[in-house]
Amino acid sequence: MAEVAAKAGVSSQTVSRVANNHDNVDETTRAKVLAAMQELGYRPNTAARALVTGKFGAIGVVSFDVGAHGNARTLGAIADAAREAGFSVNFMGIRAQTEAAVRQAFRHLMLQSVDGIVLIESQMLDTPSLHLPPTMPVVVADGDTGHQYPNVDFDQARGTQSVVSHLLELGHRTVHHVSGPSDSFAARRRAEAWERTLVAAGAPVQPTLHGDWTPESGYLAGRTLAKTPDATAVFAANDQMALGVLRAMHEAGRDVPGEISVAGFDDVPEARFFEPPLTTVHQDFDAVGRHCVTLLLEQIERRGSGLRRLALEPTLVVRASTAPPPA
Amino acid sequence: MAEVAAKAGVSSQTVSRVANNHDNVDETTRAKVLAAMQELGYRPNTAARALVTGKFGAIGVVSFDVGAHGNARTLGAIADAAREAGFSVNFMGIRAQTEAAVRQAFRHLMLQSVDGIVLIESQMLDTPSLHLPPTMPVVVADGDTGHQYPNVDFDQARGTQSVVSHLLELGHRTVHHVSGPSDSFAARRRAEAWERTLVAAGAPVQPTLHGDWTPESGYLAGRTLAKTPDATAVFAANDQMALGVLRAMHEAGRDVPGEISVAGFDDVPEARFFEPPLTTVHQDFDAVGRHCVTLLLEQIERRGSGLRRLALEPTLVVRASTAPPPA
DNA sequence: TCACGTAATGTTTTCGTAAACACGATGTAG
DNA sequence: CTACATCGTGTTTACGAAAACATTACGTGA
Structure with a gap:
């Protein structure tokens, strides 16, 4: 900075003012300083600046x-x-x-x-x-x-309610839930909203199957659900677990959505290319x-x-x- | 720092030495300084340190x-x-x-x-x-x-060679390629290795279908391939595009892997849950x-x-x- | 015994920048 | 025409920590 100041024939403070775009600098001076900066390849030192301003x-x-x-x-x-x-x-x-x-x-x-x-x-x-x-x-x-x-x-509640209601409106008696890990608030709120929606609709609430967001956990839950004869609709708390559920259904020979409907949450870019393309909740x-x-x-x-x-x-x-x- | 020094009854330089774990400090003094630091909630200031050391x-x-x-x-x-x-x-x-x-x-x-x-x-x-x-x-x-x-x-070449060889060894006459964007080096190297492997095996080289890593682009390429009667094996440059190819095959009623084999690259966590589970190249x-x-x-x-x-x-x-x- | 090395600590200086303050030139209002 | 704001700029200082250098108290070998 001192070099720049010397080269431009001004004080270091004026260089500082130019560097910080203060408006009380004459245009001619500003131009000279900018030229000197350019020429010397001057880069302000963040550390020094942070030290004096207290901002980083x-x-x-x-x-x-x-x-x-x-x-x-x-x-x-x-x-x-x-x-x-x-x-x-x-x-x-x-x-x-x-x-x-x-x-x-x-x-x-x-x-x-x-x-x-x-x-x-x-x-x-x-x-x-x-x-x-x-x-x-x-x-x-x-x-x-x-x-x-x-x-x-x-709004996790709204999102969840929209999927679960969608499934109920299709005529499903109830909707099973594959939840996310219990230490996640998003997972908890989705599970709560799922239950509330079922209760509000007078649908029976089946026990939650606990997952951990991974496709593996969805797959394990899906294997259980595939063996549950009266399960006709599943809401997985995210798309990855929904994918695992789909896989389990394929392996069990259960047709999706013919025999059982599956929905996810997140709308990952892959979701519309799953087999079958996944009904889900889009988040921006x-x-x-x-x-x-x-x-x-x-x-x-x-x-x-x-x-x-x-x-x-x-x-x-x-x-x-x-x-x-x-x- | 000055407060800590005062509280511990030493100079600021000694505080600095303790903070940086220098070994030329008496254990008794070090303990006193550490206690003072604890008590005052002292946190070294990165900006000041960076200013004087030149490291960040x-x-x-x-x-x-x-x-x-x-x-x-x-x-x-x-x-x-x-x-x-x-x-x-x-x-x-x-x-x-x-x-x-x-x-x-x-x-x-x-x-x-x-x-x-x-x-x-x-x-x-x-x-x-x-x-x-x-x-x-x-x-x-x-x-x-x-x-x-x-x-x-x-080693993109080795990885690519291993999939393409795998497909050739299964008995496919040749392997089609859905490439990544041409401004990606990884994509270019995979495409080059694909071609080299085919040439080395004496297999005919079909024109590359150009994708951009997205499942959409894989889907579009897949639609073209589904209409190509003699296409029996596809190597997509990543798993997302492979997923798009799978989707296109499903929609076209082409059985995977019965009629056509599909392989990807990356081994994303979802790959083994695709329908069918995807052959791919794992990267750590x-x-x-x-x-x-x-x-x-x-x-x-x-x-x-x-x-x-x-x-x-x-x-x-x-x-x-x-x-x-x-x- | 004395000169000198060494360990532990203190004192001074330095890093690069922006804030605070000071100053002269110019403009303006009473 | 004088007092006083305003603008552009320079000078001084502070930021917090670590390096460089200084100092003290000991111990040790010749």
Whole structure:
């Protein structure tokens, strides 16, 4: 910076003003400084800038299992939105949903100095020992709605209700459910909404089959369901498990949707190419990511907005895997 | 830091030594300092540390399309490995494979000050205008092998050869290919290896059907193949396109694998639950991510290793989607 | 016994930038 | 025509930590 200042024949402070786009610089001077910057290949030093401003121009993202389609998409959208806002993204993956892992991730991010944190798919927030400083802006995607942080998520209840109702309206007596892991809020809310919808419709509630989001777990549940004669409709809590159910049905020689209907949740890009194409609930993960960044930036810039919870509307996508029950 | 020093009755420099785990500190003093740190909730300031050391404790990851399973998994593994090494990950997603986008990403990372960069799935590196400073350590995953940077990738040729040979050995006269986008090196190498394998076996080479990694593109290619009477074996350059091919075959009433065999590449978690379960080539993305970090850290720490290119071995996974051709 | 190495700690300086403050030139209102 | 705001710019200082250098207290070998 000193070199640039010397070359342009101005003080370093003027260079700083040009670098930060302040408006109280004469156009002629600005041009000279910019030319000198160009020539010397000047790049401002983030560390020094962060040191003096206390801002880092970075947001932290803590996510579980980026291998999962939804999380990966959300992360991608966050990164895009952050870049557009001039922020970089400090990513931390977490393998285990343990308090220790989450705490370590937070500590790491605190050390790495970010201006705010987005947390994807976690239910560990209420643990008091997490010690997030109260001044640290946080937004939660796909998490508990019970805690104190702003939240962006899909309306899981509405989405679930739309699939389950769709199946009931087709004439199914009831709908079986293959749930996600019980430590996931999304999974819990989908299971609750499934049950509520059945009860509201006066349909009998069969015991839930517990999965863990993986196709394997859906396959195991599907094998059980294939042996259940009066099962005519299945709602799996995500598309991967629905795929496992489909596979189990094929192996058992049960026709989908002739004998049994199967529906999923997420609408992954592959869903419409499954055999048969899967009826599911579409979620716009890009929108989630964008909204997370918006809410986070509002907090960072202290424009405290009243908008603390955002529920996006998922939409039912009916394909060939659901049909009326056999006569 | 000054507060900690005061509380512990030592100088700030001693606090610094304790914080950095230097060994020339008396155990008694160290304990006092640690206690003071604990009590005051002291957290070292990364910005200040980076300013004085010139190191940032961060690596940048530039990736295309984190929605793609392989890229997401690689990113996750990089993040894990980086964290274990005490580095954080600065993630930049890129939508378009344009020179401008890549350059912007690099510039952003330079500004954000990282110690090194991992580039996933890019072929823009040879563009001279990218201006990466020669001192910036870079590792490329899944990219061109022709440029000057260390590289970690799967042996695409071996993997491809193993599937294509598998199909030929089953008795197919030749194998059709649904390729990935031509601006992807992985896609190009798979296409080249496919052709070489056919030529080496004396099998006729049919024109490639061009896809873009998406199931949609595989579906379109599949519709064409379904109308090609003498097509008995298809090798799709990834599993998603293979899924599209399967769908097209189902819709056309062509039995897989009875009439036509289909194979993919990647072995995504869903592949064994496709209908029929997909023969494909398994790739260990976690290993790629780990090795990227290893190579990058070697550069960062100036332990220049002779090991500049790493080719991991993919393995053929034979499932039910491939069989001998109809008699 | 004395010179000198060494371990533990303190003092000063440095990193690159932006904020705070200061200053002169110009414009403007009373 | 004078007092006073405003604009463009320069000077000084602060940010928090670590490197470089200084100092003290010991121990040890010739």
